[in-house]
Amino acid sequence: MSARIPPVLRPEHPSARSLGQLVTEFGLDHVGSLDGIEITGVTLSTGDLHPGDLYVGMPGAHRHGAEFAAEAREGGAVALLTDAKGAEIARDSGLPVVLVDSPRAALGEVSAWIYRTHEQPPLLFAVTGTNGKTSTSYLLEGILKQLGLVTGLSSTAERHIGELVVVSRLTTPEASEMHALLARMRESEVRAVAVEVSAQALSRNRVDGLVFDVAGFTNLSHDHLDDYADMEEYFAAKLPLFQPDRAKRAVVSLDSPYGQRVVEESRIPVTTIQVVTPGADTPSDADWKVTVTEEAAAYTAFTLDGPEGRSLSTRVPMIGIHMAADAALAIVMLVEASFELEAIGQALEADGGIVAYLPGRTERVSGDRGPSVFVDFGHSPDAFLNTLAAVRRFTPGKVIMLFGADGDRDTTKRPEMARVAAAGSDILVITDHHPRFEDPDSIRKTLVDAAREAYPEHEIHEVSPPEAAIRAAVVLAGEGDSILWAGPGHQDYRDIEGVRTPYSARDEARDALREAGWAE
Ligand SMILES: CC(=O)N[C@H]1[C@@H](OP(=O)(O)OP(=O)(O)OC[C@H]2O[C@@H](n3ccc(=O)[nH]c3=O)[C@H](O)[C@@H]2O)O[C@H](CO)[C@@H](O)[C@@H]1O[C@H](C)C(=O)N[C@@H](C)C(=O)N[C@H](CCC(=O)O)C(=O)O
Numbered sequence: 001m002s003a004r005i006p007p008v009l010r011p012e013h014p015s016a017r018s019l020g021q022l023v024t025e026f027g028l029d030h031v032g033s034l035d036g037i038e039i040t041g042v043t044l045s046t047g048d049l050h051p052g053d054l055y056v057g058m059p060g061a062h063r064h065g066a067e068f069a070a071e072a073r074e075g076g077a078v079a080l081l082t083d084a085k086g087a088e089i090a091r092d093s094g095l096p097v098v099l100v101d102s103p104r105a106a107l108g109e110v111s112a113w114i115y116r117t118h119e120q121p122p123l124l125f126a127v128t129g130t131n132g133k134t135s136t137s138y139l140l141e142g143i144l145k146q147l148g149l150v151t152g153l154s155s156t157a158e159r160h161i162g163e164l165v166v167v168s169r170l171t172t173p174e175a176s177e178m179h180a181l182l183a184r185m186r187e188s189e190v191r192a193v194a195v196e197v198s199a200q201a202l203s204r205n206r207v208d209g210l211v212f213d214v215a216g217f218t219n220l221s222h223d224h225l226d227d228y229a230d231m232e233e234y235f236a237a238k239l240p241l242f243q244p245d246r247a248k249r250a251v252v253s254l255d256s257p258y259g260q261r262v263v264e265e266s267r268i269p270v271t272t273i274q275v276v277t278p279g280a281d282t283p284s285d286a287d288w289k290v291t292v293t294e295e296a297a298a299y300t301a302f303t304l305d306g307p308e309g310r311s312l313s314t315r316v317p318m319i320g321i322h323m324a325a326d327a328a329l330a331i332v333m334l335v336e337a338s339f340e341l342e343a344i345g346q347a348l349e350a351d352g353g354i355v356a357y358l359p360g361r362t363e364r365v366s367g368d369r370g371p372s373v374f375v376d377f378g379h380s381p382d383a384f385l386n387t388l389a390a391v392r393r394f395t396p397g398k399v400i401m402l403f404g405a406d407g408d409r410d411t412t413k414r415p416e417m418a419r420v421a422a423a424g425s426d427i428l429v430i431t432d433h434h435p436r437f438e439d440p441d442s443i444r445k446t447l448v449d450a451a452r453e454a455y456p457e458h459e460i461h462e463v464s465p466p467e468a469a470i471r472a473a474v475v476l477a478g479e480g481d482s483i484l485w486a487g488p489g490h491q492d493y494r495d496i497e498g499v500r501t502p503y504s505a506r507d508e509a510r511d512a513l514r515e516a517g518w519a520e
């Protein structure tokens with residue numbers, strides 16, 4: 001059985017638009033009569049086709065989308081938008097063809113036009129960076145709700161429209177889906193939307209047709225070097241978000257050295273923020289400074305100090321300094337969007353701090369007895385470093401780190417992940433994650449070898465599959481110990497040879513605790 005692919009959210013009451021008018025307004029060439037053709041939606045996939053759609057045939061990694069034009073017509077598509085090659089491929093499809101140089105480059109503006117998302121858009125927030133995008137987006141959404149707004153969210157984990165929740169496929173949806181989502185949000189009177197923007201999304205035009213009111217940068221560290229040749233290329237992929245055609249203003253964290261470079265290369269007004277340690281040798285030049293004042297098992301308290309003596313103290317219901325950094329970034333993004341710091345402070349104080357639930361982000365799944373078990377989505381060396389440090393601070397006993405590495409994704413980060421995991425833990429349990437089309441034994445071997453080489457004395461267990469590994473970790477743990485299971489986070493499947501096999505790390509961890517007698 002494979003896990004269900006979540007649906008794409010579309011407006012429930014789309015208004016029809018004239019294809020002829022689109023062609024005229026965009027100055028496009030076309031083949032075949034467009035007389036009387038009305039479009040109500042747009043898609044680049046036959047898997048998500050609605051009658052009345054404009055089907056966009058774009059060249060992909062494997063196929064040219066125009067190959068599916070006839071299938072799209074049978075499914076109710078009323079026209080094809082494609083490039084010259086696609087027009088040739090789809091010559092006999094029976095669909096009128098609208099021509100563009102690059103369907104991907106045209107998709108954002110065309111989708112915005114079809115769904116009228118340029119008209120009275122909500123407040124738009126974008127968050128990018130290697131780690132912390134999802135967390136900051138959820139925290140933004142949480143605070144906006146506390147301020148009384150109807151909100152929307154687009155993240156790796158979920159898309160939210162007010163109270164409606166749908167599981168996500170991509171971190172940042174393709175532009176056609178993004179504008180459909182915004183149109184649906186408008187129907188629900190959503191006033192502010194937090195959007196997680198991946199580097200891949202910026203490289204692939206997925207946020208075209210949007211101008212964010214405020215863009216936030218969390219940090220940059222080693223990840224995605226399968227998609228980008230090196231860190232410079234990965235960094236360069238993030239920069240377009242910080243230019244006038246993409247965002248009006250930005251808040252940039254200086255917590256990683258790349259933050260300063262974003263400031264230097266951005267061409268929009270930028271405000272900076274940084275986590276500071278009282279008494280540190282190098283004072284921070286950031287506009288806003290975050291000081292963690294208390295780290296408890298259920299929350300992290302911090303003070304945010306800004307220009308003109310402005311200050312706010314609150315708490316985030318998550319563990320770790322990095323979560324205070326994400327929460328403070330969210331608050332300053334709101335200030336840049338013209339919310340009063342005082343009003344934010346009052347709303348948070350009324351609720352005893354920020355109210356937000358972040359699925360699978362250092363989520364504690366254990367109860368009052370036995371070891372603490374946290375399930376986390378971290379899958380990069382820097383994420384491991386931060387979450388392990390956070391867990392360590394509450395753990396009187398041993399810290400057991402359980403993790404595997406993604407198959408068919410950046411292989412160069414694996415040894416460093418293993419070294420960081422060994423350095424920050426007392427016991428390592430190495431297992432499988434999403435093997436995809438790779439051999440899981442060989443992925444584990446790379447991790448075990450790297451950890452052993454760096455820390456020959458470290459206690460390392462290799463256990464496959466993860467269902468057995470979490471049970472092994474629980475057996476190794478006792479009262480006062482912690483298990484950090486990094487990687488699976490919120491996900492409800494494992495990708496094994498391209499099949500999404502249903503699986504929940506959080507449920508497995510709860511079952512393992514129950515079987516060991518630590519939970520009812
Ligand atoms: C590697 C990559 O970017 N792939 C994307 C790409 O697929 P592709 O080029 O392989 O498509 P293809 O199979 O050649 O097909 C070409 C076209 O024909 C269409 N088609 C194909 C078959 C069919 O039966 N009907 C049909 O309409 C496809 O929708 C596509 O438009 O075009 C598809 C449709 O637009 C995307 O969904 C797909 O993203 C895949 C799922 C993906 O995983 N992308 C990753 C790299 C990604 O974007 N990740 C980031 C970052 C995550 C993070 O922060 O960690 C993200 O934002 O999610």
Ligand SMILES: Nc1ncnc2c1ncn2[C@@H]1O[C@H](COP(=O)(O)OP(=O)(O)OP(=O)(O)O)[C@@H](O)[C@H]1O
Pocket residue numbers: 129130131132133134135136156171196218219322323325326360361362376377378379382383384386387
């Ligand atoms: N500011 C931060 N600095 C470093 N690590 C962080 C930070 N915020 C979160 N993390 C770590 O990174 C993991 C992933 O967090 P989150 O999902 O918020 O990031 P993301 O950028 O959305 O990741 P992805 O690109 O994989 O979706 C967390 O579970 C935590 O381990």
